[in-house]
Amino acid sequence: MGGCFSDVRGGKDAVGGALPRPTEPNAKNDGAHNDAIEFFYRAHGAYPLFTQLELSFSASKLLDLDVTSKCNLTATSLLSRLKKSLVFFQSDPMVVVYLKKNDGKLEELGRTEVILNNLNPVWIQKVSVAYQFEMVQNLIFRVYDVDTQYHNVPVKTLNLRDQEFLGEGSCILSEIVTKQNRSLTLTLKGKNGLGGLRNFGTLTVHAEETIASRSAVEIKFRCAHLDNKDLFSKSVSLPDSSLQDPFLRISRTVETGGSIPICKTEVVDNNLNPTWKPLCLSMQQFGSKDTPLVIECFDFNSNGNHILIGKLQKSVADLEKLFKEKSGVNFFIPSSRAGHEKVLKGQLFVDQFCEKEQFSFVDYISSGFELNFMVAVDFTGSNGDPRKPESLHYIDPYGRLNSYQQAITEVGQVIQFYDADKSFPAWGFGGRTANGTVSHCFNLNGNASESEVVGVEGIMAAYANALRNVALSGPTLFGQVVNRAAEIAARSLSSNNNKYYVLLIITDGILTDLQETKDALVRASNLPLSILIVGVGNADFKQMEILDADNGQRLESSTGRIATRDIVQFVPMRDVQTGGQISVVQGLLEELPGQFLSYMRSMDIKPPTINAAAQASPALEIL
CATH class of the missing domain: 3.40.50.410 (von Willebrand factor, type A domain)
Known part of the structure; x- marks a missing residue:
């Protein structure tokens, strides 16, 4: 339901770079664990035997339900209202994850964000699930095309009956966990396995164990001298879109090759020297300070065809060094020739870098x-x-x-x-x-x-x-x-x-x-x-x-x-x-x-026991 010239603010928002929540209530009916309730049961002797996992998703060749959604606009209004030049729009997909209970009922575990106009999306928002190896946990994954009128609405409030169904897949959670790379690609089908020979595309699910850590870093990025990719906009003299609309996407490399997106900044409109709001990344997201991160800068297009401005690879430790030295690093564009890259004049700067210790709900409750x-x-x-x-x-x-x-x-x-x-x-x-x-x-x-x-x-x-x-x-x-x-x-x-x-x-x-x-x-x-x-x-x-x-x-x-x-x-x-x-x-x-x-x-309030430990050891710095 990419629709026509809809409200795209939701697609320009940051994802995954805010202060981590103790729980992730992505869904209206959230089946993930809740720290308050879990602590209550633990204190009464009920210790759950599970491993907390995060599921991430990507898809390929999804159904395009918006292939006929042309806007009935004149050529003049097209030029005045169309920001990035395409008349046809593609599906705006979102994944909803369910756990199938023994009685056949579905319990919703979470939802990804909505990605605008994309048939091959890579979602950033993860879905939490408690893996219990002694149980058969049937998971259902449903992909929906979200109507444009809901693009600036929190996904957990969306009524799925108002969205178009794009396909579903299912598996046992242990099928994902036992894969060497913890990734499983599912062929999507119609609801309840129906759909005949129709091609619904594929959905790849990747599982990672949640790391219990309080460590996080807050980083503020800035770019300078970015290349302007909006040549078409310039050629038709659209005054409100003469410059590109950049955003950053940050991904963590994984041992098996490739990378997993962990967050993206908001979009800064019409700016070749953008400064973004600070991002807060937890160790769960970036792994360790030495883990390579792929940082890509894109020019936002409302039709989903975001144009790569440049990319680079740096670890959190490297970013800290850039901040301390107040220096920038150049983006590059990969070349089709192996080992050759085109270095660009555009640079990335780190204007703010702050290590933080983020305490959990249980940290506070257990300390009084x-x-x-x-x-x-x-x-x-x-x-x-x-x-x-x-x-x-x-x-x-x-x-x-x-x-x-x-x-x-x-x-x-x-x-x-x-x-x-x-x-x-x-x-x-x-x-x-x-x-x-x-x-x-x-x-x-x-x-x-x-x-x-x-x-x-x-x-x-x-x-x-x-x-x-x-x-x-x-x-x-x-x-x-x-x-x-x-x-x-x-x-x-x-x-x-x-x-x-x-x-x-x-x-x-x-x-x-x-x-x-x-x-x-x-x-x-x-x-x-x-x-x-x-x-x-x-x-x-x-x-x-x-x-x-x-x-x-x-x-x-x-x-x-x-x-x-x-x-x-x-x-x-x-x-x-x-x-x-x-x-x-x-x-x-x-x-x-x-x-x-x-x-x-x-209010910068720390758990009492942490404060006491800090006062007893003046050399210990807790930011």
């Missing part, structure tokens, strides 16, 4: 950091009369949990494990309390001066008691609850008590105070706080998706302030209940370790 749980429950009238079975607040006499109880129990059981005293603030909002006034942040236990209850059982008891003493009212307002949680998180900063707060909001309604809530979230974004929102019932939750900011757009307050980081994760209960592939706790906690780490890194 706590997650403090808070909960807020929606008491607005749209939930329905709690005495009637159709109410979202109906408490079943036979013990079946309603959606509110289910969310409290599933999330609380995991989070309370990380909280030493297990005393949790619990509030309600949108209810008419005993004094006859509607409150948008009242203590669930009925105590005017103390909001804390003990354990998940205490929350459940306070919730049930509140349903008997608080009348449902409205409207739905989050602002006061978010502000109350933020006040608690802010007070903790002065006591240096190694706490991070998690507020669970359970709601059925449409927000009345969307802007006030956004303002509160922006203010709270520099505090040790994450907010998990569960939507129950069948309301329109588009506002919650705005708060979630999964589209890459950080929240903006009414005064123009941008959120320091994303602190919200939203999951509609109906999707969990009907999909059946993930639990509430998986859906809510998939981003929590990443949000936790983003705060720790932004």
Whole structure:
């Protein structure tokens, strides 16, 4: 679905060069492990016997579903709107990986990025999978052509029913692992093996074991005097594209020959002397400081036919030397004659090089950091009369949990494990309390001066008691609850008590105070706080998706302030209940370790035991 002159911003974004996340929730239904959940099970004696692998992908001769997608434009509009000269566009492929369960159901493990207009793509985004040698792990790989209207949308939010199917392949994970080069090429077929003699192309899957390492480097690249490859653009005098649009792609060489892409920069438009945003590369990506890296500079074309400007090969150690010496290195163009290369005037410079130690979620938790749980429950009238079975607040006499109880129990059981005293603030909002006034942040236990209850059982008891003493009212307002949680998180900063707060909001309604809530979230974004929102019932939750900011757009307050980081994760209960592939706790906690780490890194907070070791050994420098 390369379409015609679509939004290509998604294709110009950087891939793989950001701070590594503790988990990789590429998929909407992520089957990869989660540090928070895994640590919980390990502490209870459940030690998984697996090896964590990363799968990388390339394809050849994919179906071209866009071969007839010409634009109905005049010659004049073609010249004015076509940036890089081709009328025909090719498929925009993405790989989705599934694990086939024993019952035949598919569990999604992850998704690659979308590559624009390319029938022979090499994807950068990896997919994590836990390899268990004693189990037969059936993997399904499906390739989709992503519609152009979704090119600037995070892949994990894409509805696959809206995309064109290009083919699928399957194998047993051990088939890949037992190959000498850990690579397996699959012939793609139609869905469920159908498709007859039609050629769907091939997909190559390569597996590598994940290296547990804290080491990373942050590098900022710049180029000077690049050759201009946009000769056609110049010849037709297109003023907005007279220069090339360069980006860098970095690949790591492998022992068996060839290379695997590990990241690419963003595209810098119309510039022969570009400077890119810093890249952060982990040791998992580059291997060691002496591993050769292939650095290629391309001129971006929206039709997918990116033109090689030049390439070079340097290790991370070499790049560090360039930085220290403040010198550049020339690109070259390979020649068809063996051993002959054309050296170019264009040069690569390293303007910033910084070695970092990146600590994991488990590093912090195991050294004494706590997650403090808070909960807020929606008491607005749209939930329905709690005495009637159709109410979202109906408490079943036979013990079946309603959606509110289910969310409290599933999330609380995991989070309370990380909280030493297990005393949790619990509030309600949108209810008419005993004094006859509607409150948008009242203590669930009925105590005017103390909001804390003990354990998940205490929350459940306070919730049930509140349903008997608080009348449902409205409207739905989050602002006061978010502000109350933020006040608690802010007070903790002065006591240096190694706490991070998690507020669970359970709601059925449409927000009345969307802007006030956004303002509160922006203010709270520099505090040790994450907010998990569960939507129950069948309301329109588009506002919650705005708060979630999964589209890459950080929240903006009414005064123009941008959120320091994303602190919200939203999951509609109906999707969990009907999909059946993930639990509430998986859906809510998939981003929590990443949000936790983003705060720790932004504030330069290290695990206490690491700090103590550094102070005891002054010669040890931890950047």
